[in-house]
Amino acid sequence: MKRILAAFIMAILIHATLLAMGTKWLLHQKSVAPRTRITTVRLVVRPLTQIHPLPDAPLPLPPKPEPPPPPKPPVQKPVVQPKPLPKKPEKIVTPPRPTPPPVVVSPEPEPLPESPALRGEKISADSNTKPVPARSAPLSPTVPAPPDTDTTVVLAKPRYSQNPPPDYPSIARRRRYQGTVILEVYVLEDGQVGDLRVAESSNYSLLDRAAMKAVRRWQFDPARKGNREVAMWVKVPIRFNLK
Numbered sequence: 001m002k003r004i005l006a007a008f009i010m011a012i013l014i015h016a017t018l019l020a021m022g023t024k025w026l027l028h029q030k031s032v033a034p035r036t037r038i039t040t041v042r043l044v045v046r047p048l049t050q051i052h053p054l055p056d057a058p059l060p061l062p063p064k065p066e067p068p069p070p071p072k073p074p075v076q077k078p079v080v081q082p083k084p085l086p087k088k089p090e091k092i093v094t095p096p097r098p099t100p101p102p103v104v105v106s107p108e109p110e111p112l113p114e115s116p117a118l119r120g121e122k123i124s125a126d127s128n129t130k131p132v133p134a135r136s137a138p139l140s141p142t143v144p145a146p147p148d149t150d151t152t153v154v155l156a157k158p159r160y161s162q163n164p165p166p167d168y169p170s171i172a173r174r175r176r177y178q179g180t181v182i183l184e185v186y187v188l189e190d191g192q193v194g195d196l197r198v199a200e201s202s203n204y205s206l207l208d209r210a211a212m213k214a215v216r217r218w219q220f221d222p223a224r225k226g227n228r229e230v231a232m233w234v235k236v237p238i239r240f241n242l243k
Contacts, residue, residue, distance in 0.1 A: 151225065151226055152224075152225070152226060153223070153224070153225050154223060154224040154225075155223050155232065155234055156185075156187035156191075156220045156221060156222050156223040156232050156234045157220060157221045157234075158215075158218055158219075158220050158221075158236060159191075159218070159219045159220065159221060162219055163214075163215075163217075163218040163219060164214065164217075165214065166210045166211050166213070166214035166215070166238060166240075167210055167213075167214065168210070168240060169206045169207070169210055171206060172204065172206045172207055172210075172240065173242065176242060177202075177204045177206060177207060177240065178240055178241055178242055179202030179203055179204055179207055179239075179240055180200075180202055180237055180238065180239045180240070181198065181200070181201065181202045181207055181208050181211040181237070181238045181239075181240075182198075182199045182200040182235055182236070182237045182238075183196050183197070183198060183199060183211060183212065183215055183235070183236045183237075183238065184196065184197050184198075184199045184233055184234070184235055184236075185215060185218075185220070185233070185234055185235075185236050186231065186232075186233050187220045187222055187223060187231060187232055187233075187234060188222065188231050189222050189229045189230060189231055190222065190229075191219050191220045191221060191222045192219070192220075193215065193216055193217075193218060193220070194231065196212060196215060196216060198212070199235060202240065207240045210240075211238040211240075214238075215236060215238070220234075
């Protein structure tokens with residue numbers, strides 16, 4: 001223990017001695033004045049030499065313009081000739097078709113009973129009537145018919161004396177339906193009705209159907225063109241009127 005303590009005290013003394021010596025050396029360095037060095041500087045003025053600017057670089061020459069291309073020869077378009085206009089067909093003027101007088105259909109009155117006097121008169125009149133023998137015409141030599149050069153058109157006509165009028169529908173009479181139906185009838189060469197249709201309605205289907213039903217059974221005088229009988233459309237008016 002004593003040895004350790006003696007060594008510790010010895011170390012402290014050594015460190016204290018070294019510290020004292022270092023402090024003295026530092027104080028001595030500070031007390032010594034630094035040596036000054038005198039430097040002589042001499043200024044010499046020289047005239048500036050004139051500096052010539054460098055010449056500018058030459059500007060680049062503009063590029064030569066390219067020669068224009070030679071003009072193209074004009075292309076000649078083929079001349080298109082206008083097409084000739086088609087000739088207008090000549091209009092064949094046909095005479096206007098006259099409309100036959102309308103057939104007036106009225107409700108038939110109920111038949112009255114015949115008196116005996118009227119019956120006697122009819123019987124006596126029939127007994128006095130005698131048939132007249134027909135005279136035969138003298139025969140004539142047959143002459144060939146001339147060629148048909150006549151173009152006159154004769155329209156077909158109904159045979160009113162032979163054709164019964166249309167029936168007036170009972171429902172139409174009760175409801176007071178009246179009007180006129182115009183039918184288009186296709187009359188064949190033999191006078192028969194080939195087809196028919198309603199051209200103008202009476203605004204009542206009952207009356208239209210009654211008119212078509214009756215006219216479908218009618219007989220016509222066929223149309224003629226020159227000396228020939230031809231088929232033709234004709235208009236037939238049918239009037240339904242309540243008196």
